[in-house]
Amino acid sequence: xxxxxxxxxxxxxxxxxxxxxxxxxxxxxxxxxxxxxxxxxxxxxxxxxxxxxxxxxxxxxxxxxxxxxxxxxxxxxxxxxxxxxxxxxxxxxxxxxxxxxxxxxxxxxxxxxxxxxxxxxxxxxxxxxxxxxxxxxxxxxxxxxxxxxxxxxxxxxxxxxxxxxxxxxxxxxxxxxxxxxxxxxxxxxxxxxxxxxxxxxxxxxxxxxxxxxxxxxxxxxxxxxxxxxxxxxxxxxxxxxxxxxxxxxxxxxxxxxxxxxxxxxxxxxxxxxxxxxxxxxxxxxxxxxxxxxxxxxxxxxxxxxxxxxxxxxxxxxxxxxxxxxxxxxxxxxxxxxxxxxxxxxxxxxxxxxxx
Numbered sequence: 001x002x003x004x005x006x007x008x009x010x011x012x013x014x015x016x017x018x019x020x021x022x023x024x025x026x027x028x029x030x031x032x033x034x035x036x037x038x039x040x041x042x043x044x045x046x047x048x049x050x051x052x053x054x055x056x057x058x059x060x061x062x063x064x065x066x067x068x069x070x071x072x073x074x075x076x077x078x079x080x081x082x083x084x085x086x087x088x089x090x091x092x093x094x095x096x097x098x099x100x101x102x103x104x105x106x107x108x109x110x111x112x113x114x115x116x117x118x119x120x121x122x123x124x125x126x127x128x129x130x131x132x133x134x135x136x137x138x139x140x141x142x143x144x145x146x147x148x149x150x151x152x153x154x155x156x157x158x159x160x161x162x163x164x165x166x167x168x169x170x171x172x173x174x175x176x177x178x179x180x181x182x183x184x185x186x187x188x189x190x191x192x193x194x195x196x197x198x199x200x201x202x203x204x205x206x207x208x209x210x211x212x213x214x215x216x217x218x219x220x221x222x223x224x225x226x227x228x229x230x231x232x233x234x235x236x237x238x239x240x241x242x243x244x245x246x247x248x249x250x251x252x253x254x255x256x257x258x259x260x261x262x263x264x265x266x267x268x269x270x271x272x273x274x275x276x277x278x279x280x281x282x283x284x285x286x287x288x289x290x291x292x293x294x295x296x297x298x299x300x301x302x303x304x305x306x307x308x309x310x311x312x313x314x315x316x317x318x319x320x321x322x323x324x325x326x327x328x329x330x331x332x333x334x335x336x337x338x339x340x341x342x343x344x345x346x347x348x349x350x351x352x353x354x355x
Contacts, residue, residue, distance in 0.1 A: 008219065010222055011224045011283060012222075013283060015284075015287035015289065016287075026287075031287065033075065034071065034227070035281070037071045037075065039303060040094070040309075041095065044091075044103070045064050045091065048060050048107060049258060053258070058108055058109050059257050060107050062088075062254040062258070063252060066088075066185055066280075067223075068226055070091035070185075071092070071223060072223040072225075072227040073153065074093075074096045077234065078149075078151075079097075080148070081151050081152060082150070082153070083121065085122070085125050086125060086126055086157065087125045087126065090125070093122050093125075097116075097117055098116060102115065105317055121139075123136075130156055130160035130164075130169075131165050132155075134172065136169065136180050137169045137172045137176075139152045139180075140178035141176050143179060150238075151179040151180060152180040153183050153234075154181070155185065157190065159190025161204055170182060170207075174211035174212060177241075181230060181233050182244070182245045182246065183230070183246050184247045185250055186249050187250050188251065191260070204245070205245060211243075213242055214244045214245070215246075216244065216245070218246060220248030221250055221251070221283060233246060250280075
């Protein structure tokens, strides 16, 4: 079955162009845009891990290694599209326009971190697995009924395909031909469970057959392939072509979260080898050098700019007003129930405060 779903690739691990029909589309401006956004989110990711280790950020879900999947797909979107992320897709949401300080606030447990920037349709990150998938189908159905050309994208990992929400979301989208992209980042593990122990299907893309929608596999470390395949799927969706399931084959170098130890269930030597051979940023660097796009001065400049931007975001996050404890209790119901009122009273007593 996997032979029916070949992995779509435009640029290989060595930076060599594999599909000449894309040559004229790979302009200096586009390639630099790819590289800039990948550098930006990798810098953010590393800073977030550092902050967590210092006790300045809560438990964090890293994504280093998946930059091509997140940036490539997010850059294919239009400004009025919808994004439905998981807790690991802040690289995609930042690329789409989420604020850096707000994203840090989310990882410090602040509700403000779930509020998108003005004009951005970014759903709060879904921590329960796959629950955002039916939401994305619903938003896309609504856009279709309104007569817009807006689309939605739902991000999820391979583990989400074992949840009922995955199948329900795909079924609804298929029945109503909703303009939605189901974007799977398959990094081979659902936390500690390898994909071969999770499903008997040879691919995730083949699951699209049951819902009579296109299913495609892309090299998720090839930002060129991700971008053009996602854009093609979005263009089809906007003009009545219905949903698409995209399986991006990628790899995450780090832990599932900063509370996890991947060495317990994964061969870390293999991970190191993948970094050396298939790293998504290295692939773009190699392509740029082979094609005369590489500019050392520009690269150094964007690295300094992104580092400065992220340091400012950290300061903004840490100088944010402290949360109002009352919000935790007073906004659960329109009028607090006696159980909530009692919990509030007990908590305030615990911390030595009066209601």
